[in-house]
Amino acid sequence: MSVVQTVKILGLGAVALTLSVEWLGWLLRRIWPHGLRNRGPLKEVFFFPTEVACTEHVFHPDSPFPCPCPLPHGVETSFSRLLGHIMSASSSLDLCVFAFTNASLSRAVLALHARGVAVRILTDMDYTLITGSQIGAVRRAGICVRCDSGAVHMHHKFAVVDGRRLITGSLNWTLTAIQSNKENVLVTDEPDLVRPFIAEFQRLWAVNAPLRRPPSPVAEKPASLAV
Amino acid sequence: MSVVQTVKILGLGAVALTLSVEWLGWLLRRIWPHGLRNRGPLKEVFFFPTEVACTEHVFHPDSPFPCPCPLPHGVETSFSRLLGHIMSASSSLDLCVFAFTNASLSRAVLALHARGVAVRILTDMDYTLITGSQIGAVRRAGICVRCDSGAVHMHHKFAVVDGRRLITGSLNWTLTAIQSNKENVLVTDEPDLVRPFIAEFQRLWAVNAPLRRPPSPVAEKPASLAV
Numbered sequence: 319m320s321v322v323q324t325v326k327i328l329g330l331g332a333v334a335l336t337l338s339v340e341w342l343g344w345l346l347r348r349i350w351p352h353g354l355r356n357r358g359p360l361k362e363v364f365f366f367p368t369e370v371a372c373t374e375h376v377f378h379p380d381s382p383f384p385c386p387c388p389l390p391h392g393v394e395t396s397f398s399r400l401l402g403h404i405m406s407a408s409s410s411l412d413l414c415v416f417a418f419t420n421a422s423l424s425r426a427v428l429a430l431h432a433r434g435v436a437v438r439i440l441t442d443m444d445y446t447l448i449t450g451s452q453i454g455a456v457r458r459a460g461i462c463v464r465c466d467s468g469a470v471h472m473h474h475k476f477a478v479v480d481g482r483r484l485i486t487g488s489l490n491w492t493l494t495a496i497q498s499n500k501e502n503v504l505v506t507d508e509p510d511l512v513r514p515f516i517a518e519f520q521r522l523w524a525v526n527a528p529l530r531r532p533p534s535p536v537a538e539k540p541a542s543l544a545v
Numbered sequence: 546m547s548v549v550q551t552v553k554i555l556g557l558g559a560v561a562l563t564l565s566v567e568w569l570g571w572l573l574r575r576i577w578p579h580g581l582r583n584r585g586p587l588k589e590v591f592f593f594p595t596e597v598a599c600t601e602h603v604f605h606p607d608s609p610f611p612c613p614c615p616l617p618h619g620v621e622t623s624f625s626r627l628l629g630h631i632m633s634a635s636s637s638l639d640l641c642v643f644a645f646t647n648a649s650l651s652r653a654v655l656a657l658h659a660r661g662v663a664v665r666i667l668t669d670m671d672y673t674l675i676t677g678s679q680i681g682a683v684r685r686a687g688i689c690v691r692c693d694s695g696a697v698h699m700h701h702k703f704a705v706v707d708g709r710r711l712i713t714g715s716l717n718w719t720l721t722a723i724q725s726n727k728e729n730v731l732v733t734d735e736p737d738l739v740r741p742f743i744a745e746f747q748r749l750w751a752v753n754a755p756l757r758r759p760p761s762p763v764a765e766k767p768a769s770l771a772v
Contacts, residue, residue, distance in 0.1 A: 322553065329556035336563045363741035416715075470725035473715050486731065488643075488700050488715065498697035500749065504713065504731070504738060511731060514590035522727065 359507040364396040366489060366501035373422060376401045377429060396503065397496050400485070401426055403505050407479045410436040412519045414474040417445045417490040424452035431461050439463045440522055442472040452491075464526040472522070476515055484512040586734040591623040593716060593728040600649060603628045604656060623730065624723055627712070628653055630732050634706045637663040639746045641701040644672045644717040651679035658688050666690045667749055669699040679718075691753040699749070703742055711739040 371393035374385040385391060404411065404426045411430055418424070418441055431437045439456060443465040446453040457463050466472035476486035487503040489495045506512065598620035601612040612618060631638065631653045638657055645651070645668055658664045666683060670692040673680040684690050693699035703713035714730040716722045733739065 322549065326549065326553045326556060329553060329560055333556055333559045333563070336560070336567075340563075361735060361737040363738060365741075365745050466727060468727075470721055471727070473722065473726040473728050475715050476729065486714070486729065488702050488713075494697055495700065499700040500693060500695075500698070501700050502703065502713065502742070502745070506738070508588060508735070510588040511590060511733070514592075515729070518592050518729070 359509070360483070360505065361508065362399070362505040364399055364503055364505075366396050366495065366503070367497050367499060368395040368397040369393060370497065371395050371398065373398050373401055376405055377425070397422075399505075400489075400503055403479060403483065403485055404477065405430070406483070407435045409480050410438075410478075411480075412438050412440075412478045412516075412523075413491075414440045414472070414476050414519055414522065415491050416442050416471060416473050416475055417448060417492050418452050419448065419450035419492045420496060421450075421452070421493075423491045424455055427452075427456055427461065428459050431456075431459055437461045438519075438523060440472070440474075440519065440526065441465055443467040444471070450493075464523060464528070466522060466526050468525065474518075476519075478512065478516055478519060481516060482509075482512060483507050484515050486515065586736070587710070587732065588735065589626070589732040591626055591730050591732075593623050593722065593730070594724050594726060595622045595624040596620060597724065598622050598625065600625050600628055603632055604652070624649075626732075627716075627730055630706060630710065630712055631704065632656070633710070634662045636707050637665075637705075638707075639665050639667075639705045639743075639750075640718075641667045641699070641703050641746055641749065642718050643669050643698060643700050643702055644675065644719050644722075645679045646675065646677035646719045647723060648677075648679070648720075650718045651682055654679075654683055654688065655686050658683075658686055664688045665746075665750065667699070667701075667746065667753065668692055670694040671698070677720075691750060691755070693749060693753050695752065701745075703746075705739065705743055705746060708743060709736075709739060710734050711742050713742065 370389060372385050372387050372389040372391045373395075374381070374387065375391075376398055401422065404423070407430050411427065413427070418439070427437055427439070437456075439453070439461060441453060441463065445451065446465055453463055453465075475488065475490050476484065478484055483505065484507075485503060485505050487501065489499075489501040489503050495501050597616060599612050599614050599616040599618045600622075601608070601614065602618075603625055628649065631650070634657050638654065640654070645666070654664055654666070664683075666680070666688060668680060668690065672678065673692055680690055680692075702715065702717050703711065705711055710732065711734075712730060712732050714728065716726075716728040716730050722728050
């Protein structure tokens with residue numbers, strides 16, 4: 319085979335291969351648009367109130383024993399999905415939440431801390447004092463907590479998991495919010511949405527460092543309703 | 546020029562062109578990753594409390610007269626951005642908000658209604674009674690309002706503009722939230738995030754249709770704090 323023929327065959331072969339790949343991609347996009355689109359960053363939304371169901375499988379996914387509690391089992395609820403995203407943390411959890419009284423969410427945070435995940439909690443100073451607040455329990459376990467006292471209310475309800483997954487919405491970490499209120503939670507890995515929340519957490523964490531706080535911050539805050 | 550030569554030149558030309566386009570794309574992605582990424586759906590996050598500044602330009606963008614008010618002018622704040630997104634509505638605004646007392650946000654909603662935008666408001670029954678509630682004013686203007694009485698609190702704070710832009714976060718539509726609290730607002734056109742909120746609004750709107758409500762719904766709700 320001459321050099322000219324070899325070049326010709328190679329050239330045409332390359333054209334055929336490249337165009338086939340392009341056409342295959344176009345064809346797949348036409349046939350399966352949602353499948354291809356879903357390969358982007360995680361984007362998930364769920365609503366509350368949630369159905370009450372057992373969530374032991376989130377805490378012990380590998381347990382060989384079935385849970386004996388009387389709640390329904392094997393049901394995926396908004397709450398089990400929320401817990402699952404929190405428990406997926408492998409290196410860090412930065413939590414910025416107005417009210418934190420839910421015992422299951424506190425258990426999740428304590429479990430992460432026990433397995434070496436760096437947990438930081440930023441909360442509203444006034445709301446650490448409400449009935450059932452979990453702030454004392456997480457502090458006693460050695461988790462670093464800072465309280466915001468500079469605003470009327472630190473009304474955020476977001477968490478950043480492993481510096482790359484955002485959990486945000488209207489939901490405070492309370493039993494009323496989860497089982498009784500109409501609430502929303504949005505979970506995403508989209509960097510353009512996660513990045514500003516990371517920056518805001520870092521800013522608020524630094525602003526509320528213990529040495530920077532005034533001696534009696536509670537007195538500065540009006541006891542207004544957080545709406 | 547022989548047929549063989551023509552085929553050879555065309556083949557090599559096609560290879561060169563296709564590979565050049567591929568390589569150019571790869572090179573642009575390496576040089577300008579953010580630029581290319583930002584061409585997707587809108588993804589915006591802003592935080593409160595906001596700086597107090599004049600927002601007349603949002604209501605009257607084409608006015609030839611400067612605003613005479615004593616507030617700072619020409620300052621883009623979180624609040625002016627929020628107002629801008631709301632005022633961008635051209636066909637519909639579906640608002641689902643726990644507390645609505647802010648006069649500027651009420652003015653925006655009334656302006657949209659006056660220019661023919663279909664506005665629907667879903668709010669918490671108890672919180673229509675708080676001091677400064679704007680629900681009476683928007684109702685009197687003819688805007689359709691439905692009150693949720695089925696949950697302890699309808700605690701959502703989201704809006705959908707023109708069925709394609711989601712505004713959500715921790716922020717109630719109150720002056721305290723905007724000027725005093727630490728709050729977040731997330732705005733996106735990402736269909737995977739907007740779609741569930743549209744569905745939830747439609748569901749809640751249907752559930753809270755006047756004829757479906759029990760006669761004395763307020764009595765069903767405990768007067769607990771919405772956390």
